[in-house]
Amino acid sequence: MTRSERFLTLYAGVLTLAVATALLTGATTGNKASFEELDVQRLNLREPDGTLRYVLSSSARFPGGIIKGKEYAHPRPQAGMLFYNDEGSEVGGLIFAGSKDASGKVRSGGSLTFDRYEQDQIVQIMGLDRGGDRVLAGMQISDRPTRSITIDLEEMPTLETMPEEERNALMAARRAENHYGADRLFVGRNGGGDATLLLSDAKGNPRMQLKVTPGGAASIDFLDEQGEVTGQVTPETLASAVKSED
Numbered sequence: 056m057t058r059s060e061r062f063l064t065l066y067a068g069v070l071t072l073a074v075a076t077a078l079l080t081g082a083t084t085g086n087k088a089s090f091e092e093l094d095v096q097r098l099n100l101r102e103p104d105g106t107l108r109y110v111l112s113s114s115a116r117f118p119g120g121i122i123k124g125k126e127y128a129h130p131r132p133q134a135g136m137l138f139y140n141d142e143g144s145e146v147g148g149l150i151f152a153g154s155k156d157a158s159g160k161v162r163s164g165g166s167l168t169f170d171r172y173e174q175d176q177i178v179q180i181m182g183l184d185r186g187g188d189r190v191l192a193g194m195q196i197s198d199r200p201t202r203s204i205t206i207d208l209e210e211m212p213t214l215e216t217m218p219e220e221e222r223n224a225l226m227a228a229r230r231a232e233n234h235y236g237a238d239r240l241f242v243g244r245n246g247g248g249d250a251t252l253l254l255s256d257a258k259g260n261p262r263m264q265l266k267v268t269p270g271g272a273a274s275i276d277f278l279d280e281q282g283e284v285t286g287q288v289t290p291e292t293l294a295s296a297v298k299s300e301d
Contacts, residue, residue: 106143111136114152120208121145122173127208135165146170153184161186174199175236185246193243198257199236207235233258256280 097116100109110118113134120129124143135150147170153163164183168176177199182192214222229235237259242252251266264276277286 106139106141108139108143109136110139120204122203122205122208125205127205128211129208140172144173146172147176159186171199173203173205175204188248189246190244190248191246193241193245195238196240197236197238198233200234 095111097110097112099107101107107121107124112118114132117131117133117135118126118137119131120127121137121139122144131150133150133152135148137148138146140146147168149165149167151165153161155161161184164181166182167180169178171177175197177197179195179197180193181195182190184190214225217225237255237257239255239257239259240253243250245251245253245266248269249266251264253261254263255261258280260278260280261282262278264278265274266276267273273290275288276284279285
């Protein structure tokens with residue numbers, strides 16, 4: 056190999072190394088990098104000390120429940136993003152999924168949630184399509200217990216191995232005592248197509264509902280603990296009450 060050939064070989068090697076370094080670092084200037092397009096299955100955003108603050112992930116690599124940096128099994132078959140607080144604990148997220156099965160049935164939607172500290176969501180904005188007229192869209196406010204959700208996450212494997220009848224009885228008892236919290240308010244479109252504002256007591260029992268049906272009928276309903284209407288206000292009852300006062 057001549058001196059000229061050796062020089063060209065050395066030059067090509069240095070140039071290849073320089074190009075590879077530029078690609079791996081994003082042609083960085085200081086600590087900044089710029090890309091026109093980036094394909095990833097999961098992206099983790101961390102503080103300088105390594106604390107996780109944000110995850111953007113495909114469904115295949117979606118994380119379980121993470122509290123103070125420890126991950127617990129918590130299957131969620133959606134893609135989306137999750138938010139974490141200063142301690143590396145999940146504090147909300149945005150998930151989305153959608154498909155139509157072989158029979159043509161649609162299951163699609165998305166959900167943006169904000170969690171109570173070390174607990175489940177207390178605010179949820181959702182849009183769900185279950186095919187046909189079964190569309191639910193709105194905002195839901197919920198109560199959650201003060202205990203850490205790690206207790207429930209650690210208990211999940213035990214619950215899954217319980218006999219079905221025993222597990223169902225336990226879940227029924229827990230629902231009765233609001234073990235996992237309760238929904239307190241919903242505003243939006245319910246599954247029947249009504250525009251509605253639903254208010255519930257601390258046990259999760261709906262107690263008042265303001266609604267307008269797709270046909271335009273408007274009412275305010277008052278309900279007992281069993282969900283039975285005990286009183287109702289409609290334009291007709293209001294008109295009658297005004298007329299009787301005259």
